[in-house]
Amino acid sequence: MDADGAAGADLPGAVQVIRVEEDRIDSVVAIQFKDAVRALIDPRVSRVILDLERVAFIDSSGLGAIIAAMKGLDPGQQLELAALSPVVDKVFRMTRMDTIFTIHEAVPSARAAFHP
Template identity: 65%
Template structure:
């Protein structure tokens, strides 16, 4: 699993360069997120625009990544495809995460 990382001031944008976050890659995802968020700004935006499918293991890995965030720092989501957005809404995770339509709006809006 590859991540592409960009910095916008104190905001780090991590783009997941994979079409699935499922049981096959959940542990790898969590490990890479642990490294990626260790030295971040105040906000981390996880860009999921390339992710077409997520299962319960993938959802759990994203929640685990949120819990890995250092105190006072936030993990936000952006660019959810229709299918991935549906998973977040059905599990009510949309009430836990700030979800933005795309990276540009996430960067412009402090959640």
């Protein structure tokens, strides 16, 4: 997992992108994944974008790990998702998590999205 630099993290609306390097977020890695995301989140930013471009597969334990990471955020912070593969996107839609998370097609458009 890799997080981008925190320059300007104090500014209102600051964005952090966390790129997930795992190709599967399943029950083998779910707990470590949740802990790693929590450790990487910069407490100063208001938006955290999880870049899932490399993730080809997620199961319900991986989904639970992402939900747990979101629940660990500070009240003013948002966890958003970007670059979901079709089957990963399906997991979020089938469980109605697409109503909880903002899902972006790609990281650049996610960065540019305006959130008051």
